[in-house]
Amino acid sequence: MMPTDVALQWPPAPLPWQEGIYQRLCRADRAGKLPHALLLSGASGLGKAQLAHAFATGLMCNETSPEPCGHCESCGLMKAGSHGDFRWLAPEEGKRAIGIDAVRAAVGFVQKTAAYGTRKVLLIEPAEAMTAQAANALLKTLEEPPGSSVILLVSSQAGALIATVRSRCQSIVVAPPGPDQAQEWLMAEANCAPDQASQALTLADGRPVAALNLMTTGEVAGLAELSAVFDRVLSGGMDSSEAAQALGQYDHGVLLELALHSLDKDLRRGALVGANPAGFRCRDRLQALLAAHQRGINFARDTLPAEVARLLAQQRVQGM
Numbered sequence: 001m002m003p004t005d006v007a008l009q010w011p012p013a014p015l016p017w018q019e020g021i022y023q024r025l026c027r028a029d030r031a032g033k034l035p036h037a038l039l040l041s042g043a044s045g046l047g048k049a050q051l052a053h054a055f056a057t058g059l060m061c062n063e064t065s066p067e068p069c070g071h072c073e074s075c076g077l078m079k080a081g082s083h084g085d086f087r088w089l090a091p092e093e094g095k096r097a098i099g100i101d102a103v104r105a106a107v108g109f110v111q112k113t114a115a116y117g118t119r120k121v122l123l124i125e126p127a128e129a130m131t132a133q134a135a136n137a138l139l140k141t142l143e144e145p146p147g148s149s150v151i152l153l154v155s156s157q158a159g160a161l162i163a164t165v166r167s168r169c170q171s172i173v174v175a176p177p178g179p180d181q182a183q184e185w186l187m188a189e190a191n192c193a194p195d196q197a198s199q200a201l202t203l204a205d206g207r208p209v210a211a212l213n214l215m216t217t218g219e220v221a222g223l224a225e226l227s228a229v230f231d232r233v234l235s236g237g238m239d240s241s242e243a244a245q246a247l248g249q250y251d252h253g254v255l256l257e258l259a260l261h262s263l264d265k266d267l268r269r270g271a272l273v274g275a276n277p278a279g280f281r282c283r284d285r286l287q288a289l290l291a292a293h294q295r296g297i298n299f300a301r302d303t304l305p306a307e308v309a310r311l312l313a314q315q316r317v318q319g320m
């Protein structure tokens with residue numbers, strides 16, 4: 001299956017801020033030094049899936065250049081999503097976790113001889129969606145992938161992966177672009193004015209693909225309001241019960257991501273009182289809640305907003 005946040009551009013190419021990593025991977029492949037297991041990590045909303053897809057398409061391409069040519073037989077099959085030597089492992093529709101049966105099937109796929117060319121590519125995204133059992137089922141194959149197969153793991157929460165999976169992969173960290181590059185890209189993609197791009201980028205904490213998603217779903221206004229609620233709670237201008245009410249209408253994932261973003265902003269500039277073990281504990285707790293939400297755990301409708309409001313209300317920005 002294809003990921004939802006991969007641009008429909010053909011042939012697929014890396015995003016501007018991924019060019020350096022992409023070229024490094026291509027050089028390693030050309031030199032026959034590409035590791036068999038790679039972990040692409042970094043914040044969500046940076047387009048890591050797109051980078052992995054572009055690189056995987058180039059690995060499958062029949063032409064000798066590492067970049068995909070876009071028109072050979074392999075590229076045609078990749079475009080149609082039906083290449084027999086490539087598999088994209090993601091949670092099934094309507095689910096958030098990747099279970100052990102899906103990983104066993106993917107391991108079986110890697111073990112079989114390549115049908116078209118010489119190599120098989122397995123892309124797992126998001127890798128942190130694997131249950132612990134599923135991740136364990138992958139370990140042996142990660143350690144000794146058969147033939148010239150390549151396993152690409154993509155994760156926005158690499159810390160949530162079991163350590164034995166992480167240690168078997170070469171780690172590649174995708175960093176966010178600088179503000180100018182992010183703004184230039186977003187203005188071109190969303191065809192918008194500089195101040196619109198800059199507002200969306202602020203809400204998305206500088207992550208361009210996340211900012212683009214906010215703009216295309218029209219969520220920017222709603223999120224600006226939500227962000228204002230968090231800032232008021234953190235500055236002591238709103239108490240936790242009032243905040244819990246204001247937060248009740250939002251999607252739990254959005255709520256947790258933005259709460260983390262608001263807290264992080266203040267933690268980074270050292271603005272929280274005592275700057276501050278409690279602030280970091282609060283962030284750990286919000287992160288754990290977000291990870292649980294992403295693993296498919298559902299919280300009762302009202303308890304999560306109340307918990308988020310309570311956690312943030314315990315933090316106070318200095319000088320307020």
Ligand SMILES: [Zn+2]
Pocket residue numbers: 060061062063068069070071072073074075
């Ligand atoms: Zn090709």
